[in-house]
Amino acid sequence: MMEKLTGPDRDRALAGLPDWSLAEGRDAITRKYRFADFKTAFAFMTAVAEIADEMDHHPEWFNVYNRIDVTLSTHDAGGLTMLDIDLAVQMDELAAGEPETA
Numbered sequence: 001m002m003e004k005l006t007g008p009d010r011d012r013a014l015a016g017l018p019d020w021s022l023a024e025g026r027d028a029i030t031r032k033y034r035f036a037d038f039k040t041a042f043a044f045m046t047a048v049a050e051i052a053d054e055m056d057h058h059p060e061w062f063n064v065y066n067r068i069d070v071t072l073s074t075h076d077a078g079g080l081t082m083l084d085i086d087l088a089v090q091m092d093e094l095a096a097g098e099p100e101t102a
């Protein structure tokens with residue numbers, strides 16, 4: 001079982017993800033992505049799905065056209081763990097290849 005992130009480890013991990021915010025009302029992080037169009041957004045989701053399934057760690061997300069709202073939390077731990085940080089970093093790396101990401 002992955003440990004919940006606390007203290008300086010948590011601060012350091014969050015500082016490395018400037019485009020993510022703490023969610024309201026629960027121990028999770030969120031970020032909105034925007035892409036050029038639906039196809040690009042969905043290709044991103046497909047790429048993330050491969051990584052997430054390999055990690056056995058899955059995003060909560062909501063897609064409309066070119067926008068994706070993502071929330072990451074470790075349900076088994078009841079809060080943020082390094083699994084969320086690792087997935088967020090990998091999602092940002094994938095999205096960085098897309099010029100219209102915001």
Ligand SMILES: C[C@H](O)[C@H](O)[C@H]1CNC2=NC(N)=NC(=O)C2=N1
Nearest residue numbers: 056057058059073074075076077
């Ligand atoms: C049985 C399976 O390994 C677990 O349910 C995994 C699947 N994906 C998961 N994803 C997330 N975000 N949190 C979890 O705790 C989690 N647990």
